[in-house]
Amino acid sequence: MGIDLSAIWAVIIFIGVFMYVVMDGFDLGIGMLYPFVPDRHERDVMMNTVAPVWDGNETWLVLGGAALFAAFPRAYAIVLSALYLPLIFMLLGLIFRGIAFEFRFKALDHERHIWDKAFIGGSLTAAFFQGVSLGAYVHGIAVVSTPAGPQYAGGALDWLQPFPIMCGLGVMVAYSLLGCTWLIFRTEGELQKRMLSTARPLALLLVLAIIAVSIWTPLADPDVAARWFTMPGMLWFVPVPVLVVVGVVLLLRSLAGDAPLHGPFLASLGLIFLGYTGLAISIWPNIVPPTISIWAAASPPASQGFTLVGTLVILPIILGYSCFSYYVFRGKVKLGEGYH
Amino acid sequence: MLGFTALDLARIQFGFTVSFHIIFPALSIGLASYLAVLELCWLRTKREVYRDLYHFWLKIFAVNFGIGVVSGIVLAYQFGTNWSFFSQFAGGITGPLLTYEVLTAFFLEAGFLGVMLFGWNRVGPALHCFASVMVAIGTLISTTWILASNSFMQTPQGYAIENGVLVPADWLEVIFNPSFPYRLLHMSVGAFLATAMVVAAVGAWHLLRKNDTPAVRTMFSMAMWMLLVTAPLQALLGDAHGINTLEHQPAKIAGVEGHWQNQGDEPLPLIVFAIPDMENETNHFQIAIPRMGSWILTHTWGGQIKGLKDFPKEDRPNATIIFFTFRAMVGLGMAMIALALWAAWQRRRHAMYSSPWLLRVTTVMGPAGLIAILAGWYTTEIGRQPWVVYGLLRTKDAVSAHAVGTLALSLGLFILVYAFVFGVAITYIFRLMRSGPARFDPGHAATGGPGQAHTPSRPLSAAPDQISTNGSAQ
Structure with a gap:
């Protein structure tokens, strides 16, 4: 059989992580925008805009972890050990955020400020350490081989370096932009105006972050430079930076329009997708950069195949359901109906 | 630190997080089946007590299920963060079993759970009851996958060892390993028993209070x-x-x-x-x-x-x-x-x-x-x-090589955050229990699903938003 199960699984996990970013990015962003909107009723509105759609995000994260465990146990073991502290901080941030989200509505009036703070703190922590983890991962993970198999060779604080920190800030900016453009799409009046004036500087910051990562990674890693700047691969990848420029132009133009709707949000999502794809191109086919490929980290074909059967049956149903949910939800918006 | 080795701390951390987690799924398993039975009784007899009880326990089930999901995220990552050699060695077998568990749970959340929590006024009684039964079956399927994985670690069979790692040779043998049927039945009945005990205690408390x-x-x-x-x-x-x-x-x-x-x-x-x-x-x-x-x-x-x-x-x-x-x-x-x-x-x-x-x-x-x-x-x-x-594989050969200080920090943070977050959640569950079963008013059924304020994957939102301190749900 010529089916490359490892490649299929790499694509599934790639999509799964992006699904997580799509589902969870903008509501983490809204958490980070909270400090700039002190009014309680405006905060209610902000949270209500995501209430119907933020669902499922944590299960996507659990599914991502489990799928990595099943399909690439070696990568799961090494990467998660290497990123121990940032991942633990991220998980704790998410626990806080998830609970705060729910209990803010259930809290008595004098308790609500506690959950506002938990929501802000959890969102900030989760977003920053997701970015730090991503940065440390892309930057490369030191591996040493031992009799029991390859093992993480670095220390507990290896992620505490300029590049991962910059990525942490970059992801915070990206999620804030998503949250901001989402609110432009979902709200009106004062709140929308404030978000419109916030979106432009955030967009420029995101462009700066993308440029910084695009310059930094090829300089730091000759393999990444070779991937992007030698023929014939270069021809394939030229569209990525071109599309980024197109995305930025679209985003800025849609922000300048009279009645901005979903345009800025979709343009932001597009930009983030391109940045994410760019990183994947730089890393491919490694799953523990820069040394272990997806094939070297793969679980036995009997494991990957067994898991694939269930995933291929259930995942489309879940995706279809999510699309349906968004579709109906969008229809409501056109009718001008609120959710609460 | 206090004489603990890194291995001790890793084991304490795993034990702590998994102990906190297990309580919620165990109650979810029992309550899901109890709810299905209550709804079947309601459909057969049309006695209102069954409907009122269904809605009372549904709220508690919703909060409980939500906390189970939140506390479960940590577990999906801990095998890698703390037990990297175990993950490398056994990942080819336990990884797929755990993935199937997540898929089952995900599938439930996306579909039937939403109908069960929010669909009382949106679908017919038979379909609603069907959803409740499916959720009950789903929790048992989830249990089956987890217990298969755990039983394999206790009494492994159906594997081969290639290049120093476990390779599945026969999935049926892996899943139906010698201790699996006993463990599955003992845990499932344990969940039913523990839930019956909780339900009995809530009933007894209200009877004592002359309610x-x-x-x-x-x-x-x-x-x-x-x-x-x-x-x-x-x-x-x-x-x-x-x-x-x-x-x-x-x-x-x-x-x-x-x-x-x-x-x-x-x-x-x-x-x-x-x-x-x-x-x-x-x-x-x-x-x-x-x-x-x-x-x-x-x-x-x-x-x-x-x-x-x-x-x-x-x-x-x-x-x-x-x-x-x-x-x-x-x-x-x-x-x-x-x-x-x-x-x-x-x-x-x-x-x-x-x-x-x-x-x-x-x-x-x-x-x-x-x-x-x-x-x-x-x-x-x-x-x-x-x-x-x-x-x-020995436990000491399974653990990731983290320093004692790193593990002490993470364990301390887990204890702090869990104490706060789950303390609040449990307080909330107690408040719900104290409010007691009320006459169900169909006009105030939780609404949700696509396009509504409440969606299926937010089980917590099926519970009332505010409960006053004197115990009655608002």
């Missing part, structure tokens, strides 16, 4: 019937599970019994109390009943089992701990059987709803089933030591 409504009586009565069936059944299943463990993991049973060595042909005593001393290979303060040990373990009056001294020192589990966790589980089990019989006797005397002592004891014993589940898990997991995959 003597037909709904409260019905739930108390149903829970006591359930207790009468599951408590003795659980004892039988536990016995069968123990015999199975004796066959496949004799060192665990020797540890649980505090049995060091056979004395000639002498039958085994049942050691009721002792403090097993692992250093000096002896028991202190031993109180024993002659011959009973042989009868319980081998179902003969003269049978013998291997003692701890028959195993090399480095292959023995810590008998000092599992001796007591096992007795805590069995003791609570016996207490629940006694309670069920007492309630049945009071029922015959028509005094079940009014006997203050029965109601008081039932209230106090509310968490007994959940504590028994924890004690049982400690017994089986600590009893598996020093192995993580029995006979194949």
Whole structure:
């Protein structure tokens, strides 16, 4: 059989992580925008805009972890050990955020400020350490081989370096932009105006972050430079930076329009997708950069195949359901109906 | 740090997070089935108490399910963050089993759970009931995958070892390994028993407070019937599970019994109390009943089992701990059987709803089933030591190489965050329980699903937003 199960699984996990970013990015962003909107009723509105759609995000994260465990146990073991502290901080941030989200509505009036703070703190922590983890991962993970198999060779604080920190800030900016453009799409009046004036500087910051990562990674890693700047691969990848420029132009133009709707949000999502794809191109086919490929980290074909059967049956149903949910939800918006 | 090694801290952290987690899924399993039964009763009899009880427990189920999901995220990552050599070694087998569990849970959340929580006014009664039944079945399927994975680690089969890692040779053998059926039944019935105990306690508390409504009586009565069936059944299943463990993991049973060595042909005593001393290979303060040990373990009056001294020192589990966790589980089990019989006797005397002592004891014993589940898990997991995959991989060879300081920091943070976050959640569940079953008003059914404020994957939002401190839901 010529089916490359490892490649299929790499694509599934790639999509799964992006699904997580799509589902969870903008509501983490809204958490980070909270400090700039002190009014309680405006905060209610902000949270209500995501209430119907933020669902499922944590299960996507659990599914991502489990799928990595099943399909690439070696990568799961090494990467998660290497990123121990940032991942633990991220998980704790998410626990806080998830609970705060729910209990803010259930809290008595004098308790609500506690959950506002938990929501802000959890969102900030989760977003920053997701970015730090991503940065440390892309930057490369030191591996040493031992009799029991390859093992993480670095220390507990290896992620505490300029590049991962910059990525942490970059992801915070990206999620804030998503949250901001989402609110432009979902709200009106004062709140929308404030978000419109916030979106432009955030967009420029995101462009700066993308440029910084695009310059930094090829300089730091000759393999990444070779991937992007030698023929014939270069021809394939030229569209990525071109599309980024197109995305930025679209985003800025849609922000300048009279009645901005979903345009800025979709343009932001597009930009983030391109940045994410760019990183994947730089890393491919490694799953523990820069040394272990997806094939070297793969679980036995009997494991990957067994898991694939269930995933291929259930995942489309879940995706279809999510699309349906968004579709109906969008229809409501056109009718001008609120959710609460 | 305080004399703990990195391995100790990693084990404490895993034990802490998984102990916190297990309570919520165990209640979810039991409540899902209870809700399905309540709705079937409502459809058959159209008696309003069943509908009112359904909606009362549905809110508690929703919050409980939500907390289970949140506390579950950590577990999906801990195998990699803390047990990297285990993940590399066994990932080809446990990874797929856990992925199937997540897929099952995800599938449920995306579909049937939403209908169950928010669909009362949106779909027909039969379809709604179907959703409840599917959620109940789904929680049991999830349990099946988790127990398959855990049982494989206890009694592995159907594998090969290639390049130093486990490779699945036959998935059916992997899943249906020797201890799987016993473990699955013991855990599922344990979840039903623990839930019945919680339901009974809530009913008893309301009866004590003179909140003597037909709904409260019905739930108390149903829970006591359930207790009468599951408590003795659980004892039988536990016995069968123990015999199975004796066959496949004799060192665990020797540890649980505090049995060091056979004395000639002498039958085994049942050691009721002792403090097993692992250093000096002896028991202190031993109180024993002659011959009973042989009868319980081998179902003969003269049978013998291997003692701890028959195993090399480095292959023995810590008998000092599992001796007591096992007795805590069995003791609570016996207490629940006694309670069920007492309630049945009071029922015959028509005094079940009014006997203050029965109601008081039932209230106090509310968490007994959940504590028994924890004690049982400690017994089986600590009893598996020093192995993580029995006979194949030692726990000390499975752990990631983190420094003590790193682990102390993460463990401390987990304890802080869990204490706060789950403390609030549990307080909220208590508030819901205190509010008691009310007459259900269809006009105030939770709405949700696509396009609504509440969507299926936010089970917590099926519960009322504010509950005032005097206990009534607003």
